[in-house]
Amino acid sequence: MLVNGKEILIEAKRQNKAIFHFNINNLEWTKYILLECNKLNISVILGVSESAVNYMGGYNTVVNLVKGLIKDLDIKINVILHLDHGKSFESCKNAIDAGFTSVMIDGSLKELEENIRITKQVVEYAHMKEVTVEAELGAMGELKDDQVSFGKLTNVSDCLEFVNKTKIDSLAASVGTVHGKYTKELNIDYNLIKDIADSIDIPLVLHGGSGLSNDILKKCVLSGITKINVNSDLQDAWSKGVRKFLEENKSVIDPRKIILSGINNLTKEIDNKININN
Ligand code: 13P
Numbered sequence: 001m002l003v004n005g006k007e008i009l010i011e012a013k014r015q016n017k018a019i020f021h022f023n024i025n026n027l028e029w030t031k032y033i034l035l036e037c038n039k040l041n042i043s044v045i046l047g048v049s050e051s052a053v054n055y056m057g058g059y060n061t062v063v064n065l066v067k068g069l070i071k072d073l074d075i076k077i078n079v080i081l082h083l084d085h086g087k088s089f090e091s092c093k094n095a096i097d098a099g100f101t102s103v104m105i106d107g108s109l110k111e112l113e114e115n116i117r118i119t120k121q122v123v124e125y126a127h128m129k130e131v132t133v134e135a136e137l138g139a140m141g142e143l144k145d146d147q148v149s150f151g152k153l154t155n156v157s158d159c160l161e162f163v164n165k166t167k168i169d170s171l172a173a174s175v176g177t178v179h180g181k182y183t184k185e186l187n188i189d190y191n192l193i194k195d196i197a198d199s200i201d202i203p204l205v206l207h208g209g210s211g212l213s214n215d216i217l218k219k220c221v222l223s224g225i226t227k228i229n230v231n232s233d234l235q236d237a238w239s240k241g242v243r244k245f246l247e248e249n250k251s252v253i254d255p256r257k258i259i260l261s262g263i264n265n266l267t268k269e270i271d272n273k274i275n276i277n278n
Pocket of ligand 1: 085178180181207208210229230231232
């Protein structure tokens with residue numbers, strides 16, 4: 001069933017468990033993430049970036065694809081369809097109008113006042129339609145062409161002010177992780193996670209969930225993280241499978257066989273990640 005993020009994240013926070021956000025790119029990823037999570041009987045957040053929305057055809061295409069798969073595959077678990085890193089009110093509105101059940105407005109690169117203003121605008125529209133809103137404070141680290149920029153950690157008083165003024169449903173605070181498959185040691189500030197989690201009463205989101213061991217992810221959850229976003233680890237696992245298949249099967253031209261050759265790795269990576277809840 002397609003639901004918004006509210007109850008599921010609050011319940012997970014209460015139980016000190018993680019809910020995973022897996023980014024989707026196409027029909028096959030969506031189908032097999034849904035089938036795997038349904039088999040494991042866990043709620044899942046399907047994260048779709050603006051560029052993935054454009055790649056797949058548009059907001060309506062994504063909504064109808066997800067709804068169609070839920071129906072045709074008889075998916076029983078709760079599924080949250082979430083816009084990842086919405087850059088403007090307009091993109092959040094487009095996602096909401098098409099039927100996304102959750103949106104992220106990312107005003108993290110703006111000044112605090114402006115971030116509050118745009119986030120409030122999204123919350124007012126989204127809550128009218130029973131759609132939940134995630135927003136971000138502090139700048140996330142980024143990995144680009146093997147170069148890392150470590151971003152800017154956030155602080156507790158900004159988080160308090162931001163949450164109180166915007167009435168968001170979940171907060172992505174920059175705590176030292178990096179977007180992308182960064183495998184070297186990171187300085188994740190577990191005390192900061194704990195301090196923020198203790199001072200606000202909404203679930204906290206960890207962006208950049210790739211390249212981190214399960215022990216680290218577990219420590220983040222025990223410190224106060226509820227939602228974990230994973231993209232690059234799935235891409236890495238899937239593409240390794242496809243590369244190997246193409247090298248070993250030079251005459252295969254059927255795109256279905258090629259795309260599916262990475263799916264086993266993808267679902268194994270999902271199984272691996274969700275182990276942190278056991
Ligand atoms: P990774 O690519 O590091 O897993 O980050 C994903 C993410 O945070 C999406 O919002």
